[in-house]
Structures are given as C-alpha cells and as structure tokens.
Amino acid sequence: MSGPQRLRRQVAAGKVATGLVAMGLVAATVAGCGSTPVLTGIPSETSSGPAASGPAPGADGLGDSYYPRAGNGGYDVDDYDLNLAYDPQARELEGVATITATATQNLTSFNLDFTGLDTESITVDGSDAEFEQQDNGELVVEPESPLALGATFTTVVSYGGRPRGYNDPALGQTGFLTSAEGAIAIGEPEVAATWFPVNDHPRDKATYTIRLSVPDSLSALSNGVLESREDAERAGYTTWTWRESSPMAPYLATAVIGNYRVHESTHGALPVVLAVHTSLPTTIDAELARTPEVVDYLQTVFGPYPFDALGGIVINDDRVGFALENQSRPIYAAGFFSGGDASWVIAHELAHQWYGDSVSVHEWSEIWLNEGFATYAEWLWDEHRGLASAQESFDFAYDGASGSLWSVPPGDPGKDQLFSQSVYTRGGMTLHALRVTVGDEAFFRILPEWASRKQDSSATTDEFIALAEEISGRQLDQLFQDWLYGTQRPPRP
Numbered sequence: 001m002s003g004p005q006r007l008r009r010q011v012a013a014g015k016v017a018t019g020l021v022a023m024g025l026v027a028a029t030v031a032g033c034g035s036t037p038v039l040t041g042i043p044s045e046t047s048s049g050p051a052a053s054g055p056a057p058g059a060d061g062l063g064d065s066y067y068p069r070a071g072n073g074g075y076d077v078d079d080y081d082l083n084l085a086y087d088p089q090a091r092e093l094e095g096v097a098t099i100t101a102t103a104t105q106n107l108t109s110f111n112l113d114f115t116g117l118d119t120e121s122i123t124v125d126g127s128d129a130e131f132e133q134q135d136n137g138e139l140v141v142e143p144e145s146p147l148a149l150g151a152t153f154t155t156v157v158s159y160g161g162r163p164r165g166y167n168d169p170a171l172g173q174t175g176f177l178t179s180a181e182g183a184i185a186i187g188e189p190e191v192a193a194t195w196f197p198v199n200d201h202p203r204d205k206a207t208y209t210i211r212l213s214v215p216d217s218l219s220a221l222s223n224g225v226l227e228s229r230e231d232a233e234r235a236g237y238t239t240w241t242w243r244e245s246s247p248m249a250p251y252l253a254t255a256v257i258g259n260y261r262v263h264e265s266t267h268g269a270l271p272v273v274l275a276v277h278t279s280l281p282t283t284i285d286a287e288l289a290r291t292p293e294v295v296d297y298l299q300t301v302f303g304p305y306p307f308d309a310l311g312g313i314v315i316n317d318d319r320v321g322f323a324l325e326n327q328s329r330p331i332y333a334a335g336f337f338s339g340g341d342a343s344w345v346i347a348h349e350l351a352h353q354w355y356g357d358s359v360s361v362h363e364w365s366e367i368w369l370n371e372g373f374a375t376y377a378e379w380l381w382d383e384h385r386g387l388a389s390a391q392e393s394f395d396f397a398y399d400g401a402s403g404s405l406w407s408v409p410p411g412d413p414g415k416d417q418l419f420s421q422s423v424y425t426r427g428g429m430t431l432h433a434l435r436v437t438v439g440d441e442a443f444f445r446i447l448p449e450w451a452s453r454k455q456d457s458s459a460t461t462d463e464f465i466a467l468a469e470e471i472s473g474r475q476l477d478q479l480f481q482d483w484l485y486g487t488q489r490p491p492r493p
Contacts, residue, residue: 001188001371001419002323002336002348055146058110060138062201066364066415067189069138071201072111075101078152079206082196085213085234086220086257091178093117094160097196100152107147112157113193113200114139116164116175123156139197157197166190170419173319182218182258184315186324186331189364189418192250202360203458205247213239214257221256221275223248223327225309226264244327246307247456249360252327256313261285267292273311273329280316284337287346288312294346297384298377302351303448306358306455312346325352325374343385344378351377354451362458367418368410368484369461372427379428394432397425398492411461411484430483436493437479438472446471 058074061067081098099112115137122129124143132140139157147153165175166187174187175194185195192198199206212220213232224244232239244253260275263285272292276285291312295305311329314337323332323345330349336342356370379393388396397405408414408422410430417423435443446468450459453467461484469476482490 001325001352002345002374055106055108058105058107060111060140062203064201064364066418067201069136070113070189070364071204072113072199074105074107074110075103075147075153075199077101077199077204077206079208080196080198080253081209083211084195084255085232085237086183086255088178088180088182088215088218088257091162091180091183092160093163093176093178093183093195095158095196097155097157097159099155099157099197101155101199103147103149103151103153106149107143109140109142110147112139112141112155112197113137114157114159114197115193117159117161117195119197120158120160122158125153129155137193159197163194165194169416171322176255177317177319179258179317182214183255184257184317184320184331185253185255186320186326188251188324190251192253195255196253198250200250202249202251202364203362205249205360205456205458207246208242208244208248208253210242210244210253210255211239212242212255212257213237217259218257219260219262219275221260221262221273221313221329222254223252223309223329224307225271226273244307244309246327246358248327249357252325252357254326254329254331256315256331258315260313263289267295267310270305270308270310273309274313275311276314277316277334280314280334280337284314284334284342287337287340287342288314288332290343291346291350294343294350294381297381298347298350298354301377301380301444301447302354303451306354306451312349323349325349325356325370327353327357344381347377347381348374358456359451359454360458362460364415364418365412366461367413368423368427368430369459369464371419371424372410372430375424375428376431379432390432390435394429397429398489401425401489406489407487409485409487411480426483430480433479433483433490433493434468434476437476438468438474442472 058072061069062071064070079100084095086093119133122131122141127144130142163176165173165177168174175191176185193200210222214220216236216238220240222242224242227243228241230239259278261278263274265272274288299305307328309328313331314334316334320333336345351374355373361367361369379390382388383390405422405426408417408420410423410427413420413423450467465480
C-alpha cells in the first residue's frame with residue numbers, strides 16, 4: 001500500500017530536490033504506540049490449537065494481536081469459487097461462494113467472516129446447514145453432521161443485498177464500494193468480508209476463481225489470469241472469469257467494475273492486463289504500461305516474479321486516496337499519476353507482489369515486513385534510474401525525520417498506527433541499516449532467499465532475523481531491536 005505523506009529525494013543534473021507527495025495513506029503520526037517485544041519465535045503456520053478429543057465449535061478468531069477476531073479457527077481454506085452478479089443501477093450484489101476447506105479439528109460448527117449482506121442458504125457437503133448471521137460480522141455454520149479432523153469439506157453460501165463497506169479512521173471508506181456506474185473492492189486489512197464469506201486473515205491463504213457478471217458495457221476486473229469473457233445467463237450481461245492459482249490472502253482479492261480502457265498483452269510467458277478509468281487522460285495508460293519494465297528490474301533484486309499474471313488498475317474515485325497491492329493486479333488512485341512520473345508507486349506496489357502478497361504477514365503487528373520492503377524497493381528503483389542512491393534516501397530520512405518517526409516502533413506500531421510513516425520509512429531504513437551492517441553481498445542474497453523460502457506462506461519478523469543471521473554470519477538482534485522496537489533515533493549505521 002502507498003499513501004499520504006511520502007518523503008522523496010531525487011538527484012538529477014547534479015541537483016537534489018526534496019518534497020512531500022501528499023497522496024494516499026501514510027501520515028506522519030503522533031508518538032507512542034506499541035510495546036517493545038522480546039525477539040522470540042512465533043510459529044509461521046496457522047495455529048488452530050490441538051484437536052479436541054471430541055467434536056467442538058471452531059474458534060471465532062485466529063487471535064491476531066491487533067485483530068483477534070479476524071479469521072476463524074478449526075479449518076484451513078483451500079479454494080474459493082465466487083460466482084457474483086452486480087447490478088449497478090440497484091447497487092446490488094448477488095453471489096454464490098463455494099468454499100473448499102480442510103478441518104484442522106473435529107468440528108461441530110465453524111465461523112465465516114461476513115458482513116453487510118444477507119445470507120440466503122448454506123449447504124455443507126451437499127446437505128442443508130443451520131446458520132446464524134451475527135451483527136458482529138460472524139456467520140456461524142452448523143453442518144448436518146460433525147466434520148472430522150483432516151476431512152475436506154465444501155461449503156456453498158448463497159447471499160445477496162446492497163454491500164456496506166467500512167469507515168476506517170486511517171483510510172476512509174473501504175470494502176466493496178458501490179456506485180451508479182460500478183464498484184470497487186479495496187482496503188486493508190478489512191475488505192473481503194464485505195463481498196464474500198471468508199476466513200479473513202493472511203494466515204489462511206487460498207486459490208480463487210472469481211466470476212463477475214456485469215452489464216455488457218462495463219469491464220469487470222479481478223486477480224490472476226482472465227480465463228474467459230462470455231455472455232451471462234442474464235440478458236445484457238457479460239461474465240468475466242478470473243483465476244488466481246497462487247495462494248492469496250483474502251484482503252488482496254478484488255473486483256473492479258466500471259468503464260475502463262483495458263489493455264491486454266503478454267510479457268514473456270505472463271499475460272498482462274492493465275486498465276485505466278475512461279475519465280482519466282491517456283497519459284496515465286502510458287505510465288502504467290511501465291509495469292513490465294519495473295518488474296524486470298525488481299526480479300534482478302528479489303528473484304523470479306512469484307505469480308502467473310501481471311497488471312494494474314488506475315481508478316478514479318474520490319473515496320479512495322491510496323494504492324493497494326492487490327495480488328497480480330495492484331490498484332492505484334488516480335492522484336498518484338497527476339505529477340507525471342508515477343513509476344515510484346508502481347515499484348512500491350509491485351514489490352509487494354513478493355513481500356506482502358507471496359510472503360504475507362503472520363500478524364498484522366508485523367506489517368513492516370510488507371511496507372518497509374516496498375519502501376526500500378522505491379529507493380532501489382530510484383538508485384537504478386540514476387536518481388537518489390539508497391544511501392542518499394536513507395540519509396535524507398534520517399536527518400530530516402520528525403520525532404514521531406522515532407517514537408512509533410515499526411516492528412509493533414500499535415493498531416492505531418498500522419499505516420504510520422514509521423512503518424514505511426523507518427521500515428525501509430531498517431533494511432538499509434541491515435545492508436550497511438552485513439554488506440551488499442550478503443544483503444542481496446537475503447532478499448531473494450526470503451522471497452523464495454517463504455513463498456506462498458506467512459512469515460514473522462523473527463524468521464527474517466534468523467535468515468539474515470544465517471546468511472550473514474552476524475548476530476543482529478541489537479540492530480533489529482534498535483530499528484524496529486526502539487522509541488528513539490538509533491545511531492547512524
């Protein structure tokens with residue numbers, strides 16, 4: 001994700017330019033959130049607890065320290081198959097979600113995260129199931145018979161209504177945002193439950209098929225490979241079918257419906273789908289078309305691109321002022337392109353394809369593993385283009401940063417500071433401090449090895465520290481303690 005205040009330094013023609021880009025989400029924030037954790041291991045696999053001796057209800061949350069009721073216990077989802085129809089005139093969404101999952105305990109019932117839409121019916125393995133849709137966003141499902149530990153089961157949920165999003169203090173409106181023209185599903189970390197029933201936490205990643213039936217005049221964009229575009233059963237509607245075959249965290253799933261210029265091409269073996277809202281100037285199309293160029297560079301630093309499709313979408317909606325790393329197809333607010341060169345934000349969101357999407361956070365408190373890496377990718381991209389070096393970007397941030405950058409620890413910023421400037425800028429500075437400490441040879445082995453070793457899974461800060469120590473042969477606890485968890489400016493590395 002990219003957003004509101006972003007320190008920029010560019011070196012061109014021997015001159016240094018500084019400035020603030022006030023578009024998106026990150027704001028310099030007030031001091032003092034988050035405790036200083038001890039650097040001890042957190043398991044990286046989804047933990048559902050020991051299997052009960054007899055069937056029992058699954059937990060109504062995964063116990064995330066910031067969002068304890070996000071996700072659910074007792075099962076892991078393998079695949080979502082979403083069959084959706086959107087009527088923009090009525091602003092109504094109708095859906096059938098087919099969810100294939102594996103029980104991680106003996107289950108009498110289990111929960112799905114789901115809010116704002118009406119559940120019409122649920123079956124589990126073809127039999128009608130009892131269900132209760134609670135006001136707190138929990139959909140409790142009781143199958144006809146208990147589910148055994150290790151069993152694969154299929155849940156089909158039919159639902160509909162007028163979606164309602166969230167009002168996020170940091171982001172504004174998020175979720176499935178409707179309009180008279182179309183809709184946009186966007187947000188972090190809470191978005192998915194506003195448009196389909198889901199196990200809504202990055203620890204439970206799954207593959208997706210997303211079918212979107214919309215009026216013929218509109219485009220319907222989503223994640224992964226566009227498998228087909230064909231007449232829908234409803235007259236005057238077209239069904240767009242997308243397949244994301246790599247495991248994806250729920251918040252990264254998207255649906256973008258509206259009037260878009262859609263450009264389809266290939267880059268090597270990758271299908272590329274780029275789209276720009278028709279109300280925007282075509283100069284944005286040309287800037288977005290740099291996506292393959294940026295990916296080619298990032299692969300030299302991070303290793304092979306982790307997905308089987310590539311792209312991006314530029315929207316024009318006053319409710320959204322940020323960019324988000326939706327898997328294989330990031331979404332950008334139009335304002336990022338108002339100044340001409342927007343390749344920095346493209347580099348940021350594409351870096352997330354490795355760090356944030358393929359390697360996802362195990363706990364939302366560790367979001368620096370997403371945003372710090374993407375910020376450092378911006379610095380590397382500037383360096384690659386002959387603008388500011390990464391060292392110059394670091395020095396500029398180190399010398400000019402406000403007190404809040406140092407008082408908010410990026411390794412555990414607190415829920416209210418999840419998107420603080422510290423998470424982004426100081427997160428990136430942490431990586432540069434690591435680079436200076438261990439040297440370029442080790443550092444540029446650590447980055448691709450992290451992406452490769454943790455591909456398609458969730459990961460922790462402790463695991464990253466252990467990998468950095470393994471490759472560098474250095475003891476690094478104090479460096480990470482100072483840069484991630486301290487509340488004062490660390491010594492310059």
